Amino acid sequence: MHHSESGLRVLEEGRTCWRLARADRLAVIVDAAAYFAAAKAAILQARHTVFLIGWDFDLSIGLERTNPMPGVPDELGSFLAEAVKRRPGLRVFVLRWDLSFLKFPFRATLPLKLLDWLLGKRIDFRLDHEHPMGACHHQKIVVIDDCLAFCGGIDMTDYRWDTPAHRDDDPHRIDRGRAYQPWHDVTTCLTGEAAGALGELARERWRRATGEALPPPKAAAPCWPEHLSPDLTDVEVAIARTEPAYGEAQPEIREIEALYLAAIRAARHTIYIETQYFASHRIADALAKRLQEENGPEIVVINPRSAVGWLEEEVMGSARAVLVRDLAKQDRHGRFRIYTPVTKGGEDIYVHAKVVAVDDRLLRVGSSNLNNRSMGLDTECDLAVEAGAGQADRKVRQVITAIRDRLIAEHLGVAQERLAATLATEHGSMIRAIERLRRDDGRSLIPFEPPELTEAEVAMAESRLLDPDRPERMAPEFGERLTLPSLRTALGIGLVAAAGIAAAVALARRRAEASRSRPARYARPPRNPDRHARARRDRA
Structure with missing residues (x-):
């Protein structure tokens, strides 16, 4: 059977994901301003446990910079201390990759250690070093009482806060007294059984890193942020992981790579990707095969113009240039584009989001990038939703399309309704719609031009x-x-x-x-x- 006509499910426990679980509510959150505010509101409702599992944390960042809650500290460290003071039975567990300080050496870890001592271990801060040499912990997960969780690509650290407006010279986009470039990112918020599964994953990561096995929390009332509107209700969510082999107790897990490859094979019309890096040779090979087909899908990749640091640009930027040139040679029918977003004033917007939308069938948001490390070396966690072909899944298909269009419209600086109308005029072609709406000045998407390499x-x-x-x-x-x-x-x-x-x-x-x-x-x-x-x- 030709794979583009296959009705086989992409999400399958034990192959492309670890767990399939129901979510009572699910929201896709775009950019850190909305995420930080939602996380703050949810944590204030926590009764038993809060897990913060991440690549990095900076306790000095402001969470709500435009309209902070009155009477509540806004800096992350002070806010966590306030949260446990308000709830006598609450414990907060913070797990950060132990080598993130090499990349960002000026982290505010000492205040949290002092809080740990002053608050009688009710805030527990640990560094995660249980990885093979050269690997890193890259998951970005927050779990509250096992009843609500956030999972995606946004770290609670500096240089992340921004809004979908990505205003030039936004006075709130400042950390440590320095302005930084616009930053685009995506995460998810969900409740129900799926949140409990993420709690299980967080406790297992804590156990491996610290040796401490923690029991599940007592049942707690839902703590959904009032201002956050869910995109979907009562939906099945897949949790996919990458974990490197480490010792005898930790086998290699490559569910995320399997999910990417299955989603690419299943695409019929469109594959939309947002990723910080574009360097995975296996993913590029899978895309190249689809580009060679007579009636394969269009593929649009949204990527930052360059990596944040010199070292990353030398490694990931060079790999991207090679892959993009190779894909261009395989693109026999003109169905591949890679763009970088810019602000109204022409400033580059850094893309840190990790999103894939396949047709109106599958949406994936997580921590994994399209590089080799995310497929097998680093510890990652992604969520995915898949719509069936029946009438009952019509709402899910509509939401998948709407979220993809919301992201494209944001990058183009146009109303989502205008994008939808243009897509209809162009018979659903993402590439033709983007080319009609983008411009060479102002907020837009700019075709990426691979640099010449030595x-x-x-x-x-x-x-x-x-x-x-x-x-x-x-x-x-x-x-x-x-x-x-x-x-x-x-x-x-x-x-x-x-x-x-x-x-x-x-x-x-x-x-x-x-x-x-x-x-x-x-x-x-x-x-x-x-x-x-x-x-x-x-x-x-």
């Missing part, structure tokens, strides 16, 4: 040295292939970076902060056909 950068990208999908592939297998000087150079760069040399990390930090702060009103070169020339000169 021989060493191509060798780095093709070796996948710093973007492996398994721990054992971090470096050794490339030792026998060091015949080219360029590959020897790439390996040298890779080993330095993989070892976490402080000088390289500090350099990435400084350059990232400099690009974010843009003290002179985000000054940058104007967009033009040779906008990557400056970056090439800098590398040279």
Whole structure:
């Protein structure tokens, strides 16, 4: 049977997901301003436990910067202390990847440790180091009393807060006294059985990281934020994971990769992707096969113009340039586009979201990027909803389409109704609708232009040295292939970076902060056909 005509389900326990569970309510939240406000409102209703499981946390960030709750501290650390003071039986568990401080070394961890001592262990802060060498914990999960959970791509850390308006020079988009570039992100909020399953996952992650087994909390009343409107009610949600093999007790789990591949195979008309990185060779191969088909789906990828730091751009940016050029060669029918979003003033919007929408059939939001690490090396968690073909699933199909269109319309700076009308005029073609609505100035989507790469950068990208999908592939297998000087150079760069040399990390930090702060009103070169020339000169 031709896969685009297959009626087989994409979501299948034990293959493309870990667990299928009902959610009483499910909302897709766009950008951190709305997420931080919703999380704050929900945590204030917690009675027993709050789990904050993430790649990074910064206790100094403001959660509600435009209209904070009266009488409630707004900085994350002070807010958590206030929450446990208000609820005598409440405990807060914070688990952060233990090497995130290398990338962002100036974290406010000491105040939380003091709070831990002062509040009699009712706020428990731990660092998660139970990973293979070179791997990281990348899940972004908040679970409250096992009755409500948030899961997606947004970290509770600095340089994340923004609104869908992505205003140029927004006075609230400042952390540590520095302005930073607009930031696009997505997460989910859900209640019911699915939230309880995420609670189980959070406690298991805590047990592996700390050795402490925690019991499930007592039943608690729902704590849905009043201002948050659910997109779906009484819907089945899939939870998919990536976990690297680690010791005898932790086998490799690649449900997320299986989910991506199955979703790509199942697509009939459109595949819409938002991702921080675009570097997975297996995903690119699967997309290339669909592009070669006579009647395959259109594929639109939304990506940041460049990675945040110099080191990430050298690794992930080079891999993306190679994959995009390869996909362009396979795109026989003109059905592939990759765009980067910009603000009204032409400032790049950083895309940190991890979203996939396939036709009106499947929506996936999570922590995993389209790079090799997210498929097998780093610890990830994604959620997915799949609509059936029957009349009962009509609402789910409508919501999947509406969320995709909401995201595209936001990037184009147009009303969602106008996008829907244009899609109808263009017979459902995302590419033709985007091309009709986008513009070369103002809020819009700009076609991504891969930069020219040096021989060493191509060798780095093709070796996948710093973007492996398994721990054992971090470096050794490339030792026998060091015949080219360029590959020897790439390996040298890779080993330095993989070892976490402080000088390289500090350099990435400084350059990232400099690009974010843009003290002179985000000054940058104007967009033009040779906008990557400056970056090439800098590398040279």
